[in-house]
Amino acid sequence: MIDVEALVVGAGFAGLGAAAHLRRRGRDVLVLERGAALGGTWRDNTYPGCECDIHPALYSYSSAPQATWARGRATQPEILAHLHAFAAENGLDDRIVYRTAAAACRWDESTGRWHVRTDHGPAYAARFLVLATGALNVPQIPRLDGSFGGPAFHTARWDHDARLTGRRVGVIGTGASAAQVIPHLADVADHLTLFQRTPAWVLPRRAQRLPLPHRARRTVEYWRGEALVPALTGSGRRLARLEYRALRHLHRQVPDPDLRRVLTPPHRIGCKRILFSDSYYPALVRDSSTVVTSPIAKLHPHGVRTADGRDHAVDVLVYATGFRVSAALAGLPVVGRDGCTLLERWGRDGASAHLGTTVAGFPNAFLLGGPNTGIGHTSLLFMIESQLRYVAAAMDAADREGAALEVRAAAQREFADEMRRRSSGTVWTSGCRSWYLDRGEVNRSLWPASSWGYRLRTRRFDRENYITAGPAQRT
Ligand code: NAP
Numbered sequence: 001m002i003d004v005e006a007l008v009v010g011a012g013f014a015g016l017g018a019a020a021h022l023r024r025r026g027r028d029v030l031v032l033e034r035g036a037a038l039g040g041t042w043r044d045n046t047y048p049g050c051e052c053d054i055h056p057a058l059y060s061y062s063s064a065p066q067a068t069w070a071r072g073r074a075t076q077p078e079i080l081a082h083l084h085a086f087a088a089e090n091g092l093d094d095r096i097v098y099r100t101a102a103a104a105c106r107w108d109e110s111t112g113r114w115h116v117r118t119d120h121g122p123a124y125a126a127r128f129l130v131l132a133t134g135a136l137n138v139p140q141i142p143r144l145d146g147s148f149g150g151p152a153f154h155t156a157r158w159d160h161d162a163r164l165t166g167r168r169v170g171v172i173g174t175g176a177s178a179a180q181v182i183p184h185l186a187d188v189a190d191h192l193t194l195f196q197r198t199p200a201w202v203l204p205r206r207a208q209r210l211p212l213p214h215r216a217r218r219t220v221e222y223w224r225g226e227a228l229v230p231a232l233t234g235s236g237r238r239l240a241r242l243e244y245r246a247l248r249h250l251h252r253q254v255p256d257p258d259l260r261r262v263l264t265p266p267h268r269i270g271c272k273r274i275l276f277s278d279s280y281y282p283a284l285v286r287d288s289s290t291v292v293t294s295p296i297a298k299l300h301p302h303g304v305r306t307a308d309g310r311d312h313a314v315d316v317l318v319y320a321t322g323f324r325v326s327a328a329l330a331g332l333p334v335v336g337r338d339g340c341t342l343l344e345r346w347g348r349d350g351a352s353a354h355l356g357t358t359v360a361g362f363p364n365a366f367l368l369g370g371p372n373t374g375i376g377h378t379s380l381l382f383m384i385e386s387q388l389r390y391v392a393a394a395m396d397a398a399d400r401e402g403a404a405l406e407v408r409a410a411a412q413r414e415f416a417d418e419m420r421r422r423s424s425g426t427v428w429t430s431g432c433r434s435w436y437l438d439r440g441e442v443n444r445s446l447w448p449a450s451s452w453g454y455r456l457r458t459r460r461f462d463r464e465n466y467i468t469a470g471p472a473q474r475t
Pocket residue numbers: 051052053054136142155172173174175176177178180195196197198272273296320321322323433434435
């Protein structure tokens with residue numbers, strides 16, 4: 001068994017950020033990555049048009065500002081290249097073990113170490129375990145009756161060999177992935193058919209009239225994003241103003257009133273993730289595009305039959321149907337102090353973690369992007385960066401105490417109760433179906449407040465909410 005101080009699982013944005021942050025603080029870090037390359041979601045999502053719709057000035061860690069994006073866009077290839085450069089600059093290249101999946105993590109009380117078995121290769125013993133496996137990495141493909149005969153694939157598993165030019169392409173879904181890929185498909189396809197279950201709210205991308213230096217742009221865009229929070233968390237009047245902006249965008253881009261009706265969402269803006277796009281509606285108003293609203297009844301070898309009995313011929317079918325958030329950790333049993341896995345615990349009590357980061361019974365283990373740390377109105381990197389500071393401070397506290405630290409069950413419960421309380425009355429729980437909510441319609445994904453509030457909340461390690469676990473440890 002190889003001994004390592006901090007073992008990070010996952011080499012996406014969060015895992016790389018953790019490894020860099022902890023190494024800078026002098027810790028010995030190793031990253032396990034099941035894929036053959038780093039990049040996480042930005043490695044896996046290679047669909048045409050894939051980019052970050054959050055302002056690019058916000059889409060890098062503050063320690064590694066990416067000034068060249070400040071005025072342009074952050075496309076998937078650019079973001080992936082940035083992550084490679086980030087890894088190299090932070091000396092991570094030889095700290096990542098590729099093609100090696102963590103197969104099971106088990107807390108060993110006698111040694112105060114996490115024992116991590118891998119799918120092949122050696123096992124590891126780590127004082128600290130950082131799970132940076134991401135929430136949106138298991139594609140959700142709806143189970144539909146019948147079968148389709150042509151190429152069919154999910155946006156996160158793009159088939160680059162499938163010919164699209166001059167073909168009839170069907171897309172299922174109207175989320176952020178669909179909104180990005182559809183304009184590109186509409187450009188090349190002979191015909192594009194969008195199977196829409198729920199229309200999305202779309203806001204125009206923010207125009208940048210004033211050229212600003214990167215840091216100033218980052219600050220401006222950050223606070224513009226935060227300015228959305230009062231509307232999302234409460235005020236109906238503010239929401240109505242946002243809806244007005246979105247409807248004006250729809251009116252400007254879609255002249256046909258019938259199509260406008262079809263594209264007008266029934267839910268309040270922000271209940272599902274708001275889309276930011278100037279090219280989605282123009283792709284749908286083309287003569288060569290059709291928006292189908294009748295639910296899908298079944299697939300057949302040459303297309304899709306809808307509930308109204310109509311057949312829609314397609315040659316290629318794209319599932320822009322999102323991800324199974326609850327399955328994100330399904331392949332990785334993380335066994336805590338009482339022999340229970342994290343998923344068993346969450347299956348019983350619902351997914352929760354104190355500050356979205358630590359779970360009772362799982363000493364010295366940290367989740368990045370855990371329950372209630374997702375965010376839709378600003379950059380997720382701001383949340384991850386807040387978490388990284390908190391995690392580093394927790395590790396420092398464990399060093400000082402010479403013991404493993406475990407969050408108190410009561411603190412975790414109180415935090416979960418607080419998340420429930422703060423989510424009620426927000427737009428996210430106003431009655432639509434979204435990946436933010438679990439089966440019981442409880443928000444277990446989003447931080448239901450401002451990201452600045454989360455930064456303040458995590459700025460100090462709250463030692464009083466932790467107990468010690470395992471044997472005394474030499475650091
Ligand atoms: P998503 O937001 O979960 O959207 C899935 C879509 O598939 C929804 O429109 C859903 O319809 C539809 N759908 C699912 N099953 C269906 C079925 N059986 N029949 C018809 N429609 C079905 O997924 P996503 O677009 O991949 O985005 C997921 C998240 O990834 C986003 O919320 C965002 O956080 C992130 N993302 C970010 C960016 C970015 O630029 N920053 C880009 C892409 C993705 P309903 O709405 O009716 O459920």
